[in-house]
Amino acid sequence: MICTACSCLCDDIELEDGKILNACERGYKHISEYRQNRAKNSVNGKEVDLDKAIEAAAEILKSASSPVIYGMDTITVEAQKLAIKIAEKLGGYIDDNSSFCLGEFVEAILKKEVPSATLDQVRDYAYVIIYWGTNVYRSLPRHMSKYTYYPRGAKRNRGYDEDRFLVVIDIRKSEIAKLAKKNAKFIKVENDVELVESFLKAVEGKASKYDVGGVIREMKRADFNVVFGGLGLKYGLKGNYGLFFEFIRKMNEITPLYFLPSGFHSNMRGFNETLFEIVGAVNKFSFSEKKSDKAFEFSELLRRNAIDAALIIGTDPVSSLPYDVSRNLMAVKKITIDPKNTLTASISEVSIRSALSGIESGGEMVRSDGVRQKLRPIEKTEYDDVYILKKILEGL
Numbered sequence: 001m002i003c004t005a006c007s008c009l010c011d012d013i014e015l016e017d018g019k020i021l022n023a024c025e026r027g028y029k030h031i032s033e034y035r036q037n038r039a040k041n042s043v044n045g046k047e048v049d050l051d052k053a054i055e056a057a058a059e060i061l062k063s064a065s066s067p068v069i070y071g072m073d074t075i076t077v078e079a080q081k082l083a084i085k086i087a088e089k090l091g092g093y094i095d096d097n098s099s100f101c102l103g104e105f106v107e108a109i110l111k112k113e114v115p116s117a118t119l120d121q122v123r124d125y126a127y128v129i130i131y132w133g134t135n136v137y138r139s140l141p142r143h144m145s146k147y148t149y150y151p152r153g154a155k156r157n158r159g160y161d162e163d164r165f166l167v168v169i170d171i172r173k174s175e176i177a178k179l180a181k182k183n184a185k186f187i188k189v190e191n192d193v194e195l196v197e198s199f200l201k202a203v204e205g206k207a208s209k210y211d212v213g214g215v216i217r218e219m220k221r222a223d224f225n226v227v228f229g230g231l232g233l234k235y236g237l238k239g240n241y242g243l244f245f246e247f248i249r250k251m252n253e254i255t256p257l258y259f260l261p262s263g264f265h266s267n268m269r270g271f272n273e274t275l276f277e278i279v280g281a282v283n284k285f286s287f288s289e290k291k292s293d294k295a296f297e298f299s300e301l302l303r304r305n306a307i308d309a310a311l312i313i314g315t316d317p318v319s320s321l322p323y324d325v326s327r328n329l330m331a332v333k334k335i336t337i338d339p340k341n342t343l344t345a346s347i348s349e350v351s352i353r354s355a356l357s358g359i360e361s362g363g364e365m366v367r368s369d370g371v372r373q374k375l376r377p378i379e380k381t382e383y384d385d386v387y388i389l390k391k392i393l394e395g396l
């Protein structure tokens, strides 16, 4: 089966005699505990059957004057398409976690502003591997062992200590930074913008604040190098994405350097790609104003009390957003569709229990590098996100 606990979407998980093989600790927990803490179908705290919950959800959305659809990063592409249709039909807002995660990075790749590659190509060809502002040991546990640093690849078959050069850029010595010893470099960054400027200067052979000349020299030795950008890079750039992408493009004038986002949610890229295909934007989109804007980010909508209903799918904003933002949810009519009984589900006017994508329902998800994966569920339930969203759409 394919594990859907993070955007690695590992496709080598085996179930044998009740054992789960090849999964990391997070994946193991995700699969072995999928029956625990399940959501219930309820309306105003009272348990109801699925049809009643769906009916109540459609009523709330129909009578809302400013609804938002939010989340969707852990559901399948098929379900994401239906959620987008609901937002379109309502003339509402639609947003996912990528607006405060790595949406800008995915957008740049989709718009072909930076060259990107697949994780399989990284495994087979990459020499210099840069992790910038991301600790994949915690966020994507098998990233290094399955796709990047450790595995032997078609052209990198002598092992990581000879055939890879690891660069970790972070504000502190994270777990992966501690690996940077032989054939590797750890750069402790205080200012990401200055570090990008240092790289740009070093490309031109000029002196720079950060000592990055050695990294440039290593990259020049190879015909495939990659930089993985995470949340630390996104926030460290303080909006200077253009400067960072210019560095990638400049590097490519002298040696190939590919860029990949290093984000966590299993199908965030799927949502970004699906919305991009339909409206030309990856997130924070208003169907009534027909544009994407910072003001349409879910947290901004809440901050401004700009919404009166929210359809929240497969995410838990009460747990993940700052309290001064999430408390404004109390004034909003909430419908939560989630396999698990999250905090958000527990305070929602309507809670709908869905199937766990990849375990109880099939469909397609998109890995962080854009590779599409067909899920192989171990059991099937009729009442998955696609069924529920189709029924809500029909009820509008």
Ligand code: SF4
Residues within 6 Å of the ligand: 003, 004, 005, 006, 007, 008, 009, 010, 022, 023, 024, 025, 026, 027, 028, 140, 141, 142, 143
């Ligand atoms: S790395 Fe991610 S997808 Fe792979 S087994 Fe672990 S949690 Fe699952």
